[in-house]
Each structure stands twice: as structure tokens, then as C-alpha cells.
Amino acid sequence: MPIIWDPNRRLINIETKTSTYQMKIDEYNNLIHTHYGGKIGDSDMSSEIVYLDRGFSGNPYEAGKKDRTYSLDYLPQEYSCFGTGDFRITGLHVKEANGSKVCSLHYKNHYVCKGLYSIKGLPRIHGNADDDNYETLFVEMTDEVSGLDVTLIYSVIYDLDIIGRSARLRNNGNELLTIEKAASMNLDIPYGNWQWIRYIGRHAMERNIVRSDIYHGVQSVGSVRGTSSHHYQPFSIICKKETNETAGECYGFSFVYSGEHITEIEKDQTGSTRVILGIHPDNFCWRLEQEAELELPQVLLSYSNEGFGKLSRNNHRCINRNIVRGKRSKERRPVLINNWEATYFDFTGEKLIEIAKLAHEMGIELFVMDDGWFGNRNDDNCGLGDWTANEEKLGCSLKELGKKINDIGMEFGIWVEPEMVSENSELYENHPDWVVKTPGRNPNLARNQLVIDFANPEVCDYIIKSLSDILSNAPISYVKWDMNRSICDKHGNSLDADRQGEFSHRYVLGLYRVLETLTTNFEDVLFEGCSGGGGRYDAGMMYYTPQIWLSDNTDPINRLSIQYGSGFGYPVSTMGSHVSASPNHQTGRQTPLNTRTTVAMAGSFGYELDITKLSMEEKQQIKKDIYTFKEYYELIQKGDYYRLSSLEDKCTAWAMVNNDKSEALISVVYHDVEANQLPTHISVPGLDNNIEYNIIYIDHEEIPVHRLSGMALLNGGLSILPSNIEYDSYMIHLVKR
Numbered sequence: 145m146p147i148i149w150d151p152n153r154r155l156i157n158i159e160t161k162t163s164t165y166q167m168k169i170d171e172y173n174n175l176i177h178t179h180y181g182g183k184i185g186d187s188d189m190s191s192e193i194v195y196l197d198r199g200f201s202g203n204p205y206e207a208g209k210k211d212r213t214y215s216l217d218y219l220p221q222e223y224s225c226f227g228t229g230d231f232r233i234t235g236l237h238v239k240e241a242n243g244s245k246v247c248s249l250h251y252k253n254h255y256v257c258k259g260l261y262s263i264k265g266l267p268r269i270h271g272n273a274d275d276d277n278y279e280t281l282f283v284e285m286t287d288e289v290s291g292l293d294v295t296l297i298y299s300v301i302y303d304l305d306i307i308g309r310s311a312r313l314r315n316n317g318n319e320l321l322t323i324e325k326a327a328s329m330n331l332d333i334p335y336g337n338w339q340w341i342r343y344i345g346r347h348a349m350e351r352n353i354v355r356s357d358i359y360h361g362v363q364s365v366g367s368v369r370g371t372s373s374h375h376y377q378p379f380s381i382i383c384k385k386e387t388n389e390t391a392g393e394c395y396g397f398s399f400v401y402s403g404e405h406i407t408e409i410e411k412d413q414t415g416s417t418r419v420i421l422g423i424h425p426d427n428f429c430w431r432l433e434q435e436a437e438l439e440l441p442q443v444l445l446s447y448s449n450e451g452f453g454k455l456s457r458n459n460h461r462c463i464n465r466n467i468v469r470g471k472r473s474k475e476r477r478p479v480l481i482n483n484w485e486a487t488y489f490d491f492t493g494e495k496l497i498e499i500a501k502l503a504h505e506m507g508i509e510l511f512v513m514d515d516g517w518f519g520n521r522n523d524d525n526c527g528l529g530d531w532t533a534n535e536e537k538l539g540c541s542l543k544e545l546g547k548k549i550n551d552i553g554m555e556f557g558i559w560v561e562p563e564m565v566s567e568n569s570e571l572y573e574n575h576p577d578w579v580v581k582t583p584g585r586n587p588n589l590a591r592n593q594l595v596i597d598f599a600n601p602e603v604c605d606y607i608i609k610s611l612s613d614i615l616s617n618a619p620i621s622y623v624k625w626d627m628n629r630s631i632c633d634k635h636g637n638s639l640d641a642d643r644q645g646e647f648s649h650r651y652v653l654g655l656y657r658v659l660e661t662l663t664t665n666f667e668d669v670l671f672e673g674c675s676g677g678g679g680r681y682d683a684g685m686m687y688y689t690p691q692i693w694l695s696d697n698t699d700p701i702n703r704l705s706i707q708y709g710s711g712f713g714y715p716v717s718t719m720g721s722h723v724s725a726s727p728n729h730q731t732g733r734q735t736p737l738n739t740r741t742t743v744a745m746a747g748s749f750g751y752e753l754d755i756t757k758l759s760m761e762e763k764q765q766i767k768k769d770i771y772t773f774k775e776y777y778e779l780i781q782k783g784d785y786y787r788l789s790s791l792e793d794k795c796t797a798w799a800m801v802n803n804d805k806s807e808a809l810i811s812v813v814y815h816d817v818e819a820n821q822l823p824t825h826i827s828v829p830g831l832d833n834n835i836e837y838n839i840i841y842i843d844h845e846e847i848p849v850h851r852l853s854g855m856a857l858l859n860g861g862l863s864i865l866p867s868n869i870e871y872d873s874y875m876i877h878l879v880k881r
Contacts, residue, residue, distance in 0.1 A: 291317020429645025
């Protein structure tokens, strides 16, 4: 069983395939964290906690009169509270009706259930309750003075080394409690010098890797933009200095949430490292009435002592199996073409049909009509909110256009941005109170658009009905759900003044309700998430949208770093990635078609360019490339992902290896060329040491096939031919002989 209770020593062990997570209920009923890492057998790791009388580290009243060495200021805890004498960053801040901000939680009870915990209104890991890999621990804590009960929840996926941590707060007292900060997870790592890897960025340049030492003091990243944001990811890693792709200890933290978040880290006076992850407290203040509950979002924890590669694969398998849902996510996803970079707003129905006919001839299966098909939407300054087709522009109704696309032999999809509204729309004219803005002040604008209030249930009902009408009355099998601005002016007209601190979280809950309803009612529709590309690329959205447009930047060389950083926490199958024009529209860079294809194939593959302007040779190549992608689809989308290079190398290389290790697909992209160029040599892990593999360069028949064993490919390596073409690429198929 994954969860083991030792009543004599009051120990709780959470076991996964290669890790142990241990906590202990001590003599004062404090819940002490004793270990998270490699297997420890039957040991009680609390014996390794050193108790000393540390100056200015006070003692709980019940301990202080007899033991001045006992202090919550340095003890590792499962869930830290403000006001207990713990002067580090803490996960829970509560204000009582009398103004007091002290909260002291003590162990009350615990129980174990089979299966994974379902969090009301929030995404989370899911799985068959009968599967022995799944078990959930509930630890009940209470503050006897205020009546606040906190249940710490640990959902375990044994075979993937995943623990899903969350918490549930309930007011069982006699007065109102105000929750000013409520982290989903607190993890204390008592010993060791650690580094922190986080992912920073900006619009069109997301998820750049920063790795640095954890120093004494507090460091943090987060988002107060209403979304998880392009700028700071809700996924990060703690690792040892020597950790690399294949060796060393590391911990992964992935917040299953699409709103405002914060990751805080502190190295304290004893050298202990504390990690706290949860909803960002800056815009958060929740009124917890008597008998009311607040459920907090889930954090996915994973541990690896075999480097970043294993940690990544733990997360990838979890997301593909236990986060992503829906009928369409399990099927082979169609190769699509999106008209955005082909036409932008300047299109007619005739132009779209022309693109669709040619696309079908080349083997493309889904046509997606992007922005500009509705209302008076002819640029990005107007029209949002009025979700009725512009029949004058299309030359027909939305239903008729969809039928024309279907008659060509393609599926039909549309772009929507339901969370936004333009001031010159009928929706804004009829419901100005539905807009997010502060009373008495002019609103902040971005792209001349405003945010509509998803914290308001009436707004959510309207959006559900509007989109349901569209999806019910036209043959639509794909929806690209976009969201193109950050949220400020955070004020909800449906909320009382003393509940405005709940707005940001209620907005996300409203978004999830809308998505849950639509994805359930329209299970034959494939939903793709988007927020100006990767502005809401997180495990929470993946619960509803199994693929997300990774970035508005389609330059393949920039995409290498974006996909590289994204791959530490998220699988290839979630990465919306398209072949675009050369020169690229964002950077002006010129790249070969084969390189644009190689990069785009490391994702949910598609095209975003005017194919009517391509040469006959390019059209034939695309036809061939689509056949190749379909041939290797299962390997690309479901295989194990291995990084074979670093960003500092002269090329980026990665591999996908199937489950039985009978084949692999290696992709290599050169960043530049140089005179008298040297070959690139890579080691290929993940294969069967005892199998011989035929090594076949796809689309390079002139390169002879040769053979190497899995052991040779790992320990001897594979030489990649140099190229005299700038930004050249290779795809290499390894197949069991």
C-alpha cells in the first residue's frame, strides 16, 4: 500500500515507486516533516532532527516550560502557520473577528481512502479508483481557539512517483474568519545546499530557464496578472548543484492552477530550505463564514534521484494519463491549418475555402478559422463579445461555411476569446456592469479590450449559452480558446465590498466552470487553450484543453528554447506547434522548411501560413511531411522524452522513445553553421542495452543505414553529420533490428 501508518511511532509514510515521504505526529501534536526523498525503509527520520536552544527562537507554551530546545522556528513542518513563533515564510495567514492573526494547527486525526481526491470546482489528478497505484491520505488539523479545521490532502500515484498535495479549510468556529494567505503546499528540506530552477519570460519568449543557488533569505516568483502568465511559470525545480539530466537529486513542483500564483523559497538560520506554493496572497482575502469551506488548488510533487530527465518523464506521464481528459484527447489529433498568419483579419469565405481545398490535397485534416469571423471584428480594436458570424464577410452563415469545409473532407474549427469584450460591442452596451473595472475610474486597456467578469455566475451562464448555441448550430469540431490580456482593475460588481479580495480566485473558478460545462456537453470538440500563446500554459488548463498554443512566436529557432524549457514540466502532446512562413513574421529569420517541420513535429502538429503561395516542390514536401508525422504519431505524442543537448550547445537535440524501447525518433536542429564544421556527438539514453537498432536518417536516403546497440548508443554515442546549410535539421529513426 502506498500509505503506511505506524501507530507506535506515530509515523505516516507515503511510499511511491522510488521515493518515501514521511511525517510524524510529535508529543505536542504538531505535524513534523521528517523526510522526502529516496527510500528509507522502516527508519524513523525524526531521529536526525537536532534540537538546540537557539537564541530568539521561542517555544510553544506547552513545551517552553520544560524544553527550551523545542521551537517551531526551526522544526520542519508539514503546514506552517503565521503567529506560532515560526518567523520564516509561512503558508497560512488567518485573521479572527477580534483582529488576531495567530493560528496554531495541531493534529486531530487522519484516514486513508482508495483512489484520488476530487477537488470541488478545481482541476486535479484523476484515475480509476480501483487502481492500486492510487491512494489518498487525509490529515485533519485544527486550531482549537478559532475553530478553523484544515485537512491536508495527499493523493498518491505510486508508479509515477507523484504526490498531489492540496488542502481544505473549514470554519467550525463561532465567528467569521478571514483567510489572508492559504498555500496549497509547504515543504521543508532540512539539510543540503540546493539550487532553484524557474522559468521566466515575456510574451512570445516564454519559459526561459534560470538556475541559481538558494541563498539565505526569501526569494520568490509569481503572477498577479489574473493568469499563470507568460512571465513566471507555476512549475519549478529544486535540485542539488551537481544534478544533471541523468543523475542527481531534484524535486518538481507543478501548480494545477491557471490563476495568480506564488512560489516562495527561504533558506533559514539553520540551513533548512522551505518551499511554499499556492495562490498569490497580494490580491487574495477570503471571508470564511461559519461552516463554510475553502478548497485549495493542487500541487504535483515529484522526486527523482536520477536527474531532470526522470523528473520530466514523471510529470509527462502524469499529465498525459492523470490530468488530460476527454474523448478527443485520447484519439489521434488531426493535423491542422490555421489561417492567422496566412491572412490575419483580411480574409473572405472564398479565401478560406481556397486554403482549405489545397490543404486537404496535401493531407491536412482540420481547418481552423482564426480571429475576425464575427461581429464587426476587422482588427484587434473592436468586435469582441458579439459572437455572431459576419455573414457579409464570410459570404454565408457559420453553419454553411462549416458544411463547405466538411464537404471538402476536412474538420472545421474556430477561434474565440470569450473572456474579453470591446467597448463598441452590443454586449458591453447591454451589460456595462459585466466588465472588470474599478468604480469611478477609467479602466486599464490592453488591445482596446476589457475583461468580462467570470467571477459573476450570470456572466458565466451567458458565455456557456452563447458558445453552446454556436457549437450546437454549426459543424465545429475544434475550438481555440484565447485570452489576450492581463487582468488589473480587479473589481467584481457581483461581489460585496468586503469580498473583493476573492475576485481573482472566483474568476478562475468561473472559468473552470464554463470550461467544465462546455467540454462535457461537447465531448466531440477538441479544445485548445491559448493566452497570447503561452500566457496560461499550466497543468490546470490542461485538465480542460489537452493542447495549448505554446507561444505566439512561430520562429523555429526561438521555439527550440521555448519547447526546451516547457518540456521540463509538460509533455510534447500538450504543445501547440505549427509550421509558419519563412521569413518568419515575428523575427524575419529565414529557415528551411525541413527545420520548421522538425521543430513543429515536437508538438500537436499543424501549419500556419498561406499555402496558396508555396511552390510545387514545397507542397509536395508538406504532403510527405504530414505522412511522416502520422507514421510516427504514437512515438512522438506518447513516447518518453529525452533531452540530448543543452541550450549552450551548437544544436538542440531530443529523442522520443516508445514504451517497449523497440524504436526511437531523434530530432536535431543546428543553430548556425561554421567553416570546417565538426560533427555533433550525442549520447542516447532510454534504449534497451541488449537490442541492436537500425539507424535511419529520414529524408536523407544518401546517408547509409548502419547499426548500433542500445548500450553503444548510450555509452559510445551517435555522431550527427554537420551541415553547410544554416539552421539545418535531421530526424533519425532508430528501430529494433
